[in-house]
Amino acid sequence: PIFTFIDTKGAYPGKAAEERGQSESIARNLVSMAGLTVPVISIVIGEGGSGGALGLGVSNRLLMLENSTYSVISPEGAAGILWKDSSLAKIAAETMKITAYDLLE
Numbered sequence: 001p002i003f004t005f006i007d008t009k010g011a012y013p014g015k016a017a018e019e020r021g022q023s024e025s026i027a028r029n030l031v032s033m034a035g036l037t038v039p040v041i042s043i044v045i046g047e048g049g050s051g052g053a054l055g056l057g058v059s060n061r062l063l064m065l066e067n068s069t070y071s072v073i074s075p076e077g078a079a080g081i082l083w084k085d086s087s088l089a090k091i092a093a094e095t096m097k098i099t100a101y102d103l104l105e
Helices: 015-019 022-034 050-054 075-083 086-096 100-104
Strands: 002-008 040-049 061-064 069-071
Touching (some): 040 050
């Protein structure tokens, strides 16, 4: 089997990263991981954020440590988009349900 350990805030959201093909690299990794014929087990050991976590989270089984989080966007980013105020990150995190316990439900 293949084990992946996820602990990343996510892919860097800057122009330079996109110019260097970051999104294409993540996409190619997703295709490769999805095509594997051996069992893949992903374990979120800290922060599992955005494209960085997505690239390692394509698996047959996803596990999370008790205090880890898993989300497509950071609570600060979500609060900034939804309410134009990143200081509301705690409310966003509660709404997004990003903890291991939340996702178990």
